[in-house]
Amino acid sequence: ALVKWRIPVLQGGECVKAHLPSNLPVGAKAPKVGWCAHLDTVDAGLSPEIHPQVIHGYQGGDICLNKEKDLWMRVKEHPEVERYVGDDLVVTDGTSVLGADNKSAVANIMTALHIIQDEARPHGDIYVAFVPDEEIGLCGAKKIYFSKFPVDFAYTIDSCELGEIVWQTFNAGSARLDIQGVTAHPMSSKGVLVNPILAAHDFIGMLERTETPECTAGTEGFVWVNGISGGPSKCSVSMKIRDHNLEGYKAKKALIAAAAEYLKTRYPRAKIALAFEDVYGNIADAIKPENRACVDLLEEAMGLEGVKPINLAMRGGKDDSFISTQGIPTPNYFTGAHNFHSSCEFMPMSSWLKSLAVTLRLVALTAGGR
Structure with a gap:
C-alpha cells in the first residue's frame, strides 16, 4: 500500500519508515512531522x-x-459500551x-495518507514509522534509525477512548540484584552457609512497602518486585522502577542501591551485584516552552473537530516515551478503542473516525492551514 501511494519505503532495523515529501510552494515553511504506530499485539x-466482527447500530x-x-x-462489567x-x-x-x-492506529495513518494524496491536500514533510x-518494552521504537526520521516533532496514536491525549508518562527503569551465596551441608553449616534466598528476603524488606503498585495511583511512583528465583547457591531479584517525577525516579534507584550496599555489609562473604537499566522517560521532560507547539496543535486540532481533550x-x-528521549517531543492521542488487552476490547467506529479527523486536521494545521 505504501508503494501504491507513491511513498518511498525506508528500512531501518526491524522498523518500516516512509517519507511523503511536502507539496507546499517552494519557500513555504512548515515543520517536519512524524507519526508512529506499533504493529504488534499483546499476548494476553x-x-x-483474532476474529473481529461488526455490530451495526448497537441497540444497547x-x-x-460467541454464541457457540x-x-x-x-x-454490568463494561457499562461504557452503552455510551455507544x-x-x-x-x-x-x-x-x-x-x-x-x-492496528487501529496503523489504519488511521494509512487512511490519512491515502486521503491526503487522493485529494491533493496541502501538507509539509510527513514521516511515518x-x-x-512495543508490547514487550518499546523494543521496536529503539530500533528506529532517527537519521531517517528527521522530524521536528511527532505523534503516536496509541491511547484509548475518544479525547484522550498523553504527554506525561512514567520515567521507567528496571533493576536486577544477583546474590551468590555459600553452600554447605546442614550438618556442618554453622558459620559457613550463606543463604542467598534469605539475603534476598532481607533486601526486599528494606524497600519502601507503601511505594508499590498496589499502594499507588495517579502520578505516584513505585518499585515493583516482579520476580525472584533462586536456590541454595544463587538468587536473583528483578524489579521495575516507575515515577513521573525524574527526581523521584532517581531517589528510588538510590534506595535500591543503598539497600544492596547494606546487604554487602551484612553478608560479607556473599557476592552481590546490582544492575540498572533505564527503559524510557517521561514525555513531559522533553516538552519545553520552545517546542510545546506539538501539544498546542494537537489540542487545537481536537477542538476544531469538536473533541474535548482529556x-x-x-x-x-x-513508543512516544522513548522517542521523546531522543530529542523529538512526541505526544500521543486516542484511537477510540476500549478495554485494551482484553477479550472485551471494542472499537466504536465514530471514535475511530474522530481520531482520523484529528490526524487530517493536524496535517492541515502544520501546513499552515485550518
Whole structure:
C-alpha cells in the first residue's frame, strides 16, 4: 500500500519508515512531522487468532460475542459500551483481544495518507514509522534509525477512548540484584552457609512497602518486585522502577542501591551485584516552552473537530516515551478503542473516525492551514 501511494519505503532495523515529501510552494515553511504506530499485539494468554466482527447500530444491552461458546460482554462489567448506542462497534469473538491496540492506529495513518494524496491536500514533510515489539518494552521504537526520521516533532496514536491525549508518562527503569551465596551441608553449616534466598528476603524488606503498585495511583511512583528465583547457591531479584517525577525516579534507584550496599555489609562473604537499566522517560521532560507547539496543535486540532481533550498522566509508557528521549517531543492521542488487552476490547467506529479527523486536521494545521 505504501508503494501504491507513491511513498518511498525506508528500512531501518526491524522498523518500516516512509517519507511523503511536502507539496507546499517552494519557500513555504512548515515543520517536519512524524507519526508512529506499533504493529504488534499483546499476548494476553488468549487465542492468537483474532476474529473481529461488526455490530451495526448497537441497540444497547449485553453483547453475545460467541454464541457457540456462550461468551458475552456484559454491561454490568463494561457499562461504557452503552455510551455507544446507535454506533457501529467492532468487537472480538470472545476468544482473543481485538488488536485495536495498535492496528487501529496503523489504519488511521494509512487512511490519512491515502486521503491526503487522493485529494491533493496541502501538507509539509510527513514521516511515518511502523514499529514492532512495543508490547514487550518499546523494543521496536529503539530500533528506529532517527537519521531517517528527521522530524521536528511527532505523534503516536496509541491511547484509548475518544479525547484522550498523553504527554506525561512514567520515567521507567528496571533493576536486577544477583546474590551468590555459600553452600554447605546442614550438618556442618554453622558459620559457613550463606543463604542467598534469605539475603534476598532481607533486601526486599528494606524497600519502601507503601511505594508499590498496589499502594499507588495517579502520578505516584513505585518499585515493583516482579520476580525472584533462586536456590541454595544463587538468587536473583528483578524489579521495575516507575515515577513521573525524574527526581523521584532517581531517589528510588538510590534506595535500591543503598539497600544492596547494606546487604554487602551484612553478608560479607556473599557476592552481590546490582544492575540498572533505564527503559524510557517521561514525555513531559522533553516538552519545553520552545517546542510545546506539538501539544498546542494537537489540542487545537481536537477542538476544531469538536473533541474535548482529556489529558492523562499515563501510568505506563508507549513508543512516544522513548522517542521523546531522543530529542523529538512526541505526544500521543486516542484511537477510540476500549478495554485494551482484553477479550472485551471494542472499537466504536465514530471514535475511530474522530481520531482520523484529528490526524487530517493536524496535517492541515502544520501546513499552515485550518
